[in-house]
Amino acid sequence: MFNENPLWFYLVLVNLYVFFLMYYDKRQAVKKGQRISEKNLLFMGIVGGGLGGLLAQKIFRHKTRKKKFYLCFLIGVAVDLLLIIYYH
Structure with missing residues (x-):
């Protein structure tokens, strides 16, 4: 799957990265x-x-009050879908 289309590798990697960034940021907030930085997360x-990002918000209850995070993460999901449609 990844060998045929590097897009899948990118999408999995970037989403895992954001998930763990949100986890780390939440842990740092507690400690x-x-x-x-918010700029980096956004x-x-x-x-x-x-x-x-959306999964991390739900699981870690992090950045849930800031609507800009929800909006940016929705845009990110739209980007994922557009990339899949365009390159599929």
Whole structure:
């Protein structure tokens, strides 16, 4: 699957990355440690990590009050879908 189309590799990788960034940021928030910048989280969500971000929001209850995160992650999911449609 990944050998035939590197798009799948990219999508899995970027969504896992955003998921774990959100996990790490939540953990740092609880520990009052150094956080991931919002710009970085939002950018990674828009470039295709939306599904990972949405899942992380739900599972870790992180950044749920900030509507811009939900919107950017939805845009990221739309980017994923458009890439799949275009390259499939």
